[in-house]
Amino acid sequence: MKKANCPDCDAEIEVPDDVMKGEILSCPSCGLELEVTENKGDCVELKELGIEGEDWGE
Amino acid sequence: MLIVVKVGGSILKEVPPEIVSDIKSVLSEHQLVLVHGGGKGVTEVASKLGKEQKFVFSPTGFRSRYTDKETMEIFTMVMAGKINKKLVSALQKQEIPVVGLSGLDGYLLRAERKKRLIVVNEQGRKQVIDGGYTGKVNQVNASLLKLLLDNGYVPLVSPVAVSEEFEPLNVDADRTAANIAGALKADKLVLLTDVEGLMFNDKVVPELCVDDVESKLKKIGGGMITKVYAAKEALKNGVGEVVICSGVRKTPISSALKHEGGTVISSE
Numbered sequence: 001m002k003k004a005n006c007p008d009c010d011a012e013i014e015v016p017d018d019v020m021k022g023e024i025l026s027c028p029s030c031g032l033e034l035e036v037t038e039n040k041g042d043c044v045e046l047k048e049l050g051i052e053g054e055d056w057g058e
Numbered sequence: 059m060l061i062v063v064k065v066g067g068s069i070l071k072e073v074p075p076e077i078v079s080d081i082k083s084v085l086s087e088h089q090l091v092l093v094h095g096g097g098k099g100v101t102e103v104a105s106k107l108g109k110e111q112k113f114v115f116s117p118t119g120f121r122s123r124y125t126d127k128e129t130m131e132i133f134t135m136v137m138a139g140k141i142n143k144k145l146v147s148a149l150q151k152q153e154i155p156v157v158g159l160s161g162l163d164g165y166l167l168r169a170e171r172k173k174r175l176i177v178v179n180e181q182g183r184k185q186v187i188d189g190g191y192t193g194k195v196n197q198v199n200a201s202l203l204k205l206l207l208d209n210g211y212v213p214l215v216s217p218v219a220v221s222e223e224f225e226p227l228n229v230d231a232d233r234t235a236a237n238i239a240g241a242l243k244a245d246k247l248v249l250l251t252d253v254e255g256l257m258f259n260d261k262v263v264p265e266l267c268v269d270d271v272e273s274k275l276k277k278i279g280g281g282m283i284t285k286v287y288a289a290k291e292a293l294k295n296g297v298g299e300v301v302i303c304s305g306v307r308k309t310p311i312s313s314a315l316k317h318e319g320g321t322v323i324s325s326e
Contacts, residue, residue: 020185023183023186024184024185035186
């Protein structure tokens with residue numbers, strides 16, 4: 001597992017080794033949903049997920 | 059009464075004569091707005107054109123076509139062209155005064171483009187992807203539909219909406235029908251599909267209050283989830299009741315209006 005920090009509460013978050021850019025993780029401490037914005041080697045950057053609910057097409 | 063009927067693509071491979079004759083019969087007493095689906099038809103044509111379709115799933119179980127630019131062109135061609143006009147022809151053959159429209163015509167359906175979607179990826183984890191050309195209807199040109207209804211026409215709407223940037227968007231036909239029914243304050247919304255209604259423990263639920271729907275959502279699978287959401291939205295916007303029922307029977311719409319079969323969802 002890789003490690004990253006919640007941008008809001010700074011809690012440490014475990015990140016799967018095969019994580020992909022765009023994946024969504026939940027902060028175990030504050031519950032915030034976070035999007036993986038950068039994933040190079042051990043460097044994983046997270047930002048708060050900014051997307052509203054779902055409503056899709058046919 | 060004013061009734062909005064959505065005819066699912068699953069029952070539209072050939073236009074069922076039972077539906078056509080029932081529409082004619084219902085029109086003698088009521089006003090009708092029709093909305094059609096046709097996702098399978100889009101997939102078939104796309105496949106013939108060598109454009110294999112990809113489907114994605116949301117965390118709560120919505121299934122949707124991944125609609126890139128090429129797929130959107132095929133979607134518009136099939137929905138607003140092939141399927142809509144096939145239905146127009148079948149209805150006109152029975153002297154039903156139908157007007158086929160896509161949501162682009164007269165700004166009938168305006169939608170917000172979903173720029174990003176949350177899907178469940180191959181690892182079973184949530185991921186954000188580019189949203190392509192899908193959207194959420196946020197405005198219905200009800201006055202255009204009323205203009206047609208007041209002059210004795212039957213609008214037949216395909217689920218293609220126009221975005222803020224005037225691009226065509228793939229929108230869900232059940233939700234489109236719910237939006238139209240809400241905008242027109244229709245008395246009833248009938249969702250015709252290829253199953254008998256909402257099933258729990260292998261039995262059709264004849265009646266359901268909208269407040270009970272929420273608790274049962276997790277047990278509802280596949281395409282039924284969007285129908286249930288559509289029902290909730292329609293009722294919230296003032297539609298009298300929603301019936302989810304089979305379109306593969308003799309008088310599907312008349313039977314739905316008489317609560318003969320299917321699932322009736324209401325506010326009380």
